[in-house]
Amino acid sequence: MANGQIDEAKLQAFLGRVVGDFGAALSMPLAYIGLKLGLYGALAEIGPATPAELAAHTGTVERYVREWLINQAASGYVEYDPATARYSMSPEQALALTDEASPAYVGGGFYVVKAMSRAVERIEEAFRSGGGLLWGEHDPDLFLGTERFFRPGYAAHLVAEWIPALNGIEAKLQKGGIVADIGCGHGASTILIAKAYPNSQFYGFDNHAPSIERARAAAEEAGLSDRVTFETANASEFPGEWYDLVAFFDCLHDMGDPVGAARRACASLATDGSAMIVEPMAGNAVEENINPVGRTYSGASTLCCTANSLALGGPGLGAVATDSALRETVLGGGFSSFDRVAETPFNRIFEARR
Ligand SMILES: C[S@@+](CC[C@H](N)C(=O)[O-])C[C@H]1O[C@@H](n2cnc3c(N)ncnc32)[C@H](O)[C@@H]1O
Known part of the structure; x- marks a missing residue:
């Protein structure tokens, strides 16, 4: 063991944290999709809704929406009621994810994360070479996302x-x-x-x-x-x-x-x-x-x-x-x-x- 004794409780806590980060990272592109397809706005409008109802309302495919909703409920971005098998949005979730005029709006951040994630190979190379990546070379969602992220x-x-x-x-x-x-x-x-x-x-x-x-x-x-x-x-x-x-x-x-x-x-x-x-x-x-x-x-x-x-x-x-x-x-x-x-x-x- 390179650095001495392993504390099992600390190890489990750390692994739990990393698993949480895996989930968070995978939820980022799903939140981006939710914004682009209007899933949050529609759920705020028609919820509580089943996956089929949300899919029908947004012209999307129920099988994907069903999976997306589970991820979003596990992320705390939407609410799930097991008694009715319906999903909804709290007023706070709806404000932060659908109201671009609110200071609490966070939607732009998902565009920024999506665009910056696409730079990973160029940046890995820059770690070796010492070069860089110009602003204008990024995925264009960075420019839109930056505007939407900072404006509130x-x-x-x-x-x-x-x-x-x-x-x-x-x-x-x-x-x-x-x-x-x-x-x-x-x-x-x-x-x-x-x-x-x-x-x-x-x-x-x-x-x-x-x-x-x-x-x-x-x-x-x-x-x-x-x-x-x-x-x-x-x-x-x-x-x-x-x-x-x-x-x-x-x-x-x-x-x-x-x-x-x-x-x-x-x-x-x-x-x-x-x-x-x-x-x-x-x-x-x-x-x-x-x-x-x-x-x-x-x-x-x-x-x-x-x-x-x-x-x-x-x-x-x-x-x-x-x-x-x-x-x-x-x-x-x-x-x-x-x-x-x-x-x-x-x-x-x-x-x-x-
Ligand atoms: C993170 S963005 C911020 C954009 C905007 N000020 C805002 O707050 O939403 C940084 C901006 O600086 C611009 N920029 C970087 N270097 C620049 C330079 N040398 N001359 C003019 N603009 C530059 C980029 O093109 C980009 O639009």
């Missing part, structure tokens, strides 16, 4: 808490300011802020052209195309000057040249403008990340964020970058201050000033 948190906190936490920015945007959203993806954050500040102008930049196309369509759908412009641009070269606010939502740590991005942000700001850097919640010591949030973010970081930066020869800050690594990056771009001004269980919000 932005909707709950961005306008209500994060912008008011910045130095004088809320008043500027109310009066009429100019905002750049760097690495904007599908533009969820840009559109949320634009709706809140009708006197201001907004520019979203991302170097992933398909995301910019989607963001433009979203601005059009929201009737905001006159005040919200999306352009394909690299963070270290985006156009414009005299921005009152330059924002980075969950992207600085992904970048190949985050110092260059900070430098460009600093140069583009009005004299008393601010940069807002929103980053995943992480600790300043490894042991502070040994929890479910740290598990999720370090996993996503290995499969996606760190890999994107390393693919570009970057520093690989990653999703669990410490405050001090982020500070060094941002100050390295010419900012003179960098402070944590707000936080949630899932995000750190920093403000940088020239």
Whole structure:
């Protein structure tokens, strides 16, 4: 025995944990299928329902739905009543899995997990070679999933808490300011802020052209195309000057040249403008990340964020970058201050000033 005596109880507890993780991992693609086929929404609407009723209502095959429901009940994602042999959804399950407008909505996460899982072979190779995997090379569900995963948190906190936490920015945007959203993806954050500040102008930049196309369509759908412009641009070269606010939502740590991005942000700001850097919640010591949030973010970081930066020869800050690594990056771009001004269980919000 390499490491001494085996404690049988500890071994059984560990094996139990791993079996739970096998079940959780296999339930992830099933939850993705449930979302795509509208199974959760239908069950919330017509439940309590038998597998046959749910299948008939959704135009799916009963044999698959029957198996899916057992997995979902064992996952705690739906309820099962043995007395009636019917499945249903509690109000909490329905809110989190079907209501995209709710801050509790988690649906986007299943798209992210599905897409990141498909990167496993490329990342295994990168462990050997030291290479990486670009954001744009992932399964496209990553882009959609990221938008859907982050939007509920932005909707709950961005306008209500994060912008008011910045130095004088809320008043500027109310009066009429100019905002750049760097690495904007599908533009969820840009559109949320634009709706809140009708006197201001907004520019979203991302170097992933398909995301910019989607963001433009979203601005059009929201009737905001006159005040919200999306352009394909690299963070270290985006156009414009005299921005009152330059924002980075969950992207600085992904970048190949985050110092260059900070430098460009600093140069583009009005004299008393601010940069807002929103980053995943992480600790300043490894042991502070040994929890479910740290598990999720370090996993996503290995499969996606760190890999994107390393693919570009970057520093690989990653999703669990410490405050001090982020500070060094941002100050390295010419900012003179960098402070944590707000936080949630899932995000750190920093403000940088020239
Ligand atoms: C995790 S996604 C976040 C997207 C969006 N900000 C959000 O919160 O939903 C990271 C984004 O950063 C973009 N990105 C990464 N490096 C970039 C760079 N150097 N210049 C511009 N965008 C970049 C990616 O294309 C991607 O859309």
